[in-house]
Ligand SMILES: Nc1nc2c(ncn2[C@@H]2O[C@H](COP(=O)(O)OP(=O)(O)OP(=O)(O)O)[C@@H](O)[C@H]2O)c(=O)[nH]1
C-alpha cells in the first residue's frame with residue numbers, strides 16, 4: 001500500500017542526501033538536511049471521530065488487522081490514543097503532570113477506557129502506540145478519540161479539543177440509528193476545524209441490504225444539505241467483519257465488509273492530495289538548491305578561466321549591483337511591516353469589537369434567562385450557580401471564536417507573506433541573473449522556497465485561567481431576603497459579564513498581535529539572511545578564480561576537473577528529481 005508515494009519520497013530523500021554530500025555551500029547543506037528531515041518526519045494525523053459506540057475503535061482495529069485496542073458495548077474510549085509507526089509494539093502513556101510510562105498491551109484498558117479510568121482519574125493526557133503497521137509507515141498517524149454525545153461529557157470535550165490537530169477526519173455514523181442531531185451538530189463543527197472529512201457508515205452487517213440503502217440515502221441527504229455539496233461519498237462497511245476477515249486471512253470477507261473499498265479511497269487520497277502537495281514542494285525545494293549549487297560551481301569554473309583583470313572588473317560590477325539592491329530589500333521589509341500593522345488594526349481589532357458587542361449582549365440575555373430558571377435557589381446557591389454559568393459561557397465563547405479568528409488571520413498573513421516572498425525572490429532573481437549574465441553562464445531559476453505560507457505555524461496558545469469567577473457575591477448578600485439578594489447578584493453578574501468579555505477580548509487581541517509580530521520577525525530575518533548568504537556564496541565562488549590564478553597550472557587543472565565532475569553529478573540528481581504524475 002502507498003508504494004508509489006513511498007518510492008518517490010525515498011527517492012527525494014536519497015537525492016537530498018547526495019546533494020548534502022557534495023554541496024559547497026553550508027546553507028545548501030543545511031537546507032537539504034532540513035527538507036529531508038521534514039519529509040521524513042512528516043506526520044499526517046488521521047483522526048477517527050463519531051458519536052459514542054459507532055464502532056470507531058473496532059474500525060481502527062480492522063484497518064490495522066489486529067485486535068489491538070479495547071472495544072465494548074458501553075461507552076469506552078476515554079483518552080486520545082495515537083497510533084504511529086515503529087518496528088515493534090510499544091505503548092506509552094503520557095500524563096497531565098508531564099511524566100510518561102511504558103505500559104503492557106494487556107494494561108491498555110486501565111488507561112484509555114472510561115470503565116477502568118473513570119473521569120480520567122489517572123490523569124492521562126494521551127497514549128501513544130508505536131506499531132508496525134504498513135498503514136502507519138508513511139508518516140500517517142491514526143488517532144482514536146472518545147465518542148461524543150455520551151453521558152460522559154468530559155469525553156466529548158477531549159475529542160473537541162483534539163480536532164484542530166487533525167489533518168483529516170474519518171467520521172463514523174451508524175447504519176442504525178441513522179444520523180442523529182448530536183452528529184449533525186458535530187458535523188457543523190467539523191466543517192470549521194478539519195480540512196478534509198471521510199464519511200463511514202458502520203455496522204452494515206446488522207441490517208438488511210434494503211435497510212442499509214435507506215439509511216445510507218437518509219444520511220447522505222442530510223450531510224449533503226449540511227455541507228452544501230451534492231457528491232458526498234459515504235463508505236458503508238462493517239468493521240467487525242473486516243477485522244474478522246483480516247484475522248482469518250479471508251480476503252473475500254474483507255472485500256465484502258466494504259473496508260477494502262474504503263482503504264483504496266484513503267490510499268488514493270494520501271497519494272493524490274496529501275502526498276502530491278508534500279512531495280512536489282519537497283522536490284521543488286530540492287531542485288532550487290541543486291540549481292543554486294550548480295550556479296556556484298559554474299561560476300567557479302568560469303572565474304578560473306577568465307583573465308585576472310577581466311575577472312576583477314566583473315567582481316567589482318557585481319559588488320556594485322549588490323549595493324544597489326540593498327534599498328529594494330529595505331523597501332520590501334517596510335511594506336511587510338505596514339501590511340501586518342494594517343491586519344492588526346483593520347481586521348483583528350474590528351473582529352474583536354464585533355465579538356465584544358455581540359457576545360456581551362448575548363451573555364447578558366443568557367444571564368437573565370438563567371436567573372429566571374433558578375429563581376428558587378437561595379442567595380448563596382444562586383450566586384454560586386450564576387458564577388459557574390458565567391465561567392462556562394466565557395470559556396465557550398472564546399474557545400469557539402479563537403480557532404475561527406486564527407483561520408482568518410492566518411489567511412491574511414499567508415497573502416502578506418506571499419507578497420513579501422515574491423518581492424524578495426525578485427531581488428534574488430536579479431542578483432542571480434546579473435551574475436549569470438556577467439559571467440556568460442546559463443541562467444537557472446533560483447527561488448527561495450523556505451517558509452512558504454503553507455508552513456506558517458500560527459497557533460493561539462494562551463489558555464483561560466481556571467475558575468475566572470469563583471465568587472460573585474460578597475458574604476453580606478447571604479442574609480438578605482431572596483428577592484433583593486437575587487436582584488443584587490444579577491446586577492453583579494451583569495457587570496462581571498461585561499468586564500469578562502472585555503478582558504478576554506483584550507487578552508486575545510494582545511496574544512494574537514504578539515504572535516503575529518514574532519512570526520513576521522522570524523520570517524523577515526530568515527529571508528534577509530538567506531539573500532545575504534546567497535550573495536556571499538556567489539562572491540566566494542568568484543574569488544576562487546582570483547586565488548586559483550596564483551596556483552600552479554596542474555592544481556588548477558585538478559580543480560577544474562573536479563568542478564566539471566560535480567556539475568555532472570548535480571545534473572544527475574536534478575534529473576532523478578523529476579516527479580512522475582501520481
Ligand atoms: N455488528 C457489528 N458490531 C460492531 C461493529 N463495529 C463495532 N461493533 C460493536 O459495537 C460496539 C462498540 O464498538 P467500539 O468499536 O467500541 O465503538 P466506539 O465507537 O469506539 O465506542 P466509544 O469508544 O465508546 O465511542 C462493540 O460491541 C463492537 O463489537 C460492526 O461493524 N458490526
Ligand SMILES: [Mg+2]
Pocket residue numbers: 056057058071076077144145146147
Ligand atoms: Mg472507542
